[in-house]
Amino acid sequence: LVVFGGWCGWGGGVVEAPGAMELLQKEVPTLGGSVVWVRLTDEDVITFNKEDKKKPAYGESIEEVFGRRKEKYREASSFEFVAPPFSSFKNNRNNFWAAVHRAFGNFSRAIALPPPPILRGSQFLSLTMKDLTQEKKISTMASDVDALEIRVDLLEESLQTGRELGLQVFHVRNQTSVPLLITYRSGKEGGKGVEEESRMLEVLRDAMRFGVEFIDVESRLSEDAKRSIAAMKPGNTKVVLSKHFLPPSEVPQADGVAGALLDLAAETAITPDVLKVVFSTDEDGAAGVTRIQAGVASVCEQNSLTGPTLRGKQIICMAMGRRGVLSRVLNEAFTPVTHRLLPTAAAPGQLEGSVVRDLRSDLSLPVKQFFCLWEARRQVGISPPVQLPFPPEEFPRDLLQVRDSRPSGHSAVDAHICLLGRFCDDSVEGKSGGTSRFSHPTGEEGRGREHHLEDRGRQISRHQHGPDCN
Secondary structure (H helix, E strand, O other): OEEEOOOEEOOHHHHHOOOHHHHHHHHHHHOOOEEEEEEOOHHHHHHHHHHOOOOOOOOOOHHHHHHHHHHHHHHHOOEEEEOOOHHHHOOOHHHHHHHHHHHHHHHHHHHHOOOOOOOEOOEEEEEOOOOHHHOOOHHHHOOOOOEEEEEHHHOOHHHOOHHHHHHHHHHHHOOOOOOEEEEOOEHHHOOOEOOOHHHHHHHHHHHHHOOOOEEEEEOOOOHHHHHHHHHHOOOOOEEEEEEEOOOOOOOOOHHHHHHHHHHHHOOOOOOOOEEEEEEOOOOOOOHHHHHHHHHHHHHHHHHOOOOOEEOOEEEEEEEOOHHHHHHHHHOOEOEEEEOOOOOOOOOOOOOEHHHHHHHHHHOOOOOOOOEEEEEEEOOOEEOOOEEEOOOHHHOOOOHHHOEOOOOOOOOOOOOOEEEEEEOOOOOOEOOOOOEEEEEOOOOOOOOOOEEEEEEEOOEEEEOOOOOOOO
């Protein structure tokens, strides 16, 4: 067991100490801490304990001790970090523990810090594979999106809950640090999942124990179900409250879509952070979509605090299918997108993220810009960039909120931050002891300028500078 808020690692026997369960279940949360069960397979726990000659003698079999304690670990913990079987790494200890440390680092950041803010032009990628543990290119697909959605209803049924779902989350976190959104879309809302509330509650309960940053809650759920989710929800987990109007029986007018958004914003059983309404139109071309979105925009303007929000809530508002493609481009923030490496899109009309960005740029709509922190290390020179999900004027003082988008194996712990610059070119060059250069975005003052950085161990000097490099 690991206690966050003080980073205490306790041995497994603590759950049998007098008063320990009350301390872990009540006192630690009261003090702002979290108890994490680092959960290996039962077989690995027994094997590793038998191999560890430094542990004191139990006086009874390890199997009996672990069997007695296992359920107490679950009861004492508020989060659960699930690790895969050691055998899945071909019994290579270095590879196994490297993967565990990498995934646990991303997990611990998720439960200790709130997810980055949702900005205009942001996107999330909907993963549609039946088994994510077989996918090796998740880090590639996650390189230019703000979150990854795990569509649990599209997974094999045996992988949708419990430890098996935890392994799906582990595999994603082993490849990328982008925030995770868990969605179990019921058939009634256009997905493949069952409609029983108990199934969705089970999926979302497990997802929250695994420390995911976002969960999708269908507004059709009963008040009791939503209150139950709210009671289980950790403080850093954000709620996307969703409503889908499915054709042909549900083809709303502009006031119907806007009314649905207002209803979601007024929800009292659970407090949403993002309002999502997906609708359909029976009109050909863009007329129906633009008319509805114009009506929604008017309502938002009357009820908004700042930006594309409704009563302070971020909104996702899109139409389905071929007729709704334009609405995905016009949607202001957290737009669901697909990728060419996926077996299929999660919804009809879903576009690739790069297409949405290009079209928004052509229409002079806000496109989220990525910025980078450059770091130098004595051995490796200029390393790949760290993506920042916010403009430089919103740069946080706490660097723990920076999202590390670099390939696995590059640690940011010993980073020496030296320059904040705009990252707009994938052809950044860098080598140990050499020079790295990057160009600014196209524009009157940025066009054609280059900035050179020299690696001198821990010191980097900037030879040139311009309006975009401060």
